[in-house]
Amino acid sequence: MRRDPGLLGRQLGMPTANVNLCRRLSPVMGIFAVRVAGLGPGLRPGVASVGTRPTIEGVEPLLEVHVFDFDREIYGCRIEVQFVARLRDELKF
Numbered sequence: 001m002r003r004d005p006g007l008l009g010r011q012l013g014m015p016t017a018n019v020n021l022c023r024r025l026s027p028v029m030g031i032f033a034v035r036v037a038g039l040g041p042g043l044r045p046g047v048a049s050v051g052t053r054p055t056i057e058g059v060e061p062l063l064e065v066h067v068f069d070f071d072r073e074i075y076g077c078r079i080e081v082q083f084v085a086r087l088r089d090e091l092k093f
Contacts, residue, residue: 017074019063019081026050026061031087036067038079044070048081051090 017036029051035043046067052058065081 015071016064016066017077017079019065021061021063024061026063028083028086030089033084033087034065035082035084036065036079037082038077039067039070039072039074043082044068046070047087048083049090054090054092 032048034046034048036046037043044067046065048065050063052061
């Protein structure tokens with residue numbers, strides 16, 4: 001069964017914008033502080049995970065972005081994610 005990462009994030013109180021990396025390897029992996037453009041004026045701070053989501057035994061690479069203090073439906077919106085700092089490795093919980 002394939003899980004919807006956006007649904008799981010919402011259920012946990014941490015909705016995410018999910019960007020499929022089309023099975024490409026990312027040059028970076030881990031958890032990052034980010035800024036997000038394209039959701040209105042200015043940049044919005046957030047946190048992003050780039051990886052395979054080992055906690056739910058994911059296998060396909062995915063970029064998941066949680067935008068702080070933001071709760072709007074953005075399916076189909078085009079966003080730009082600016083990586084600010086690497087915080088840590090991706091971990092299985």
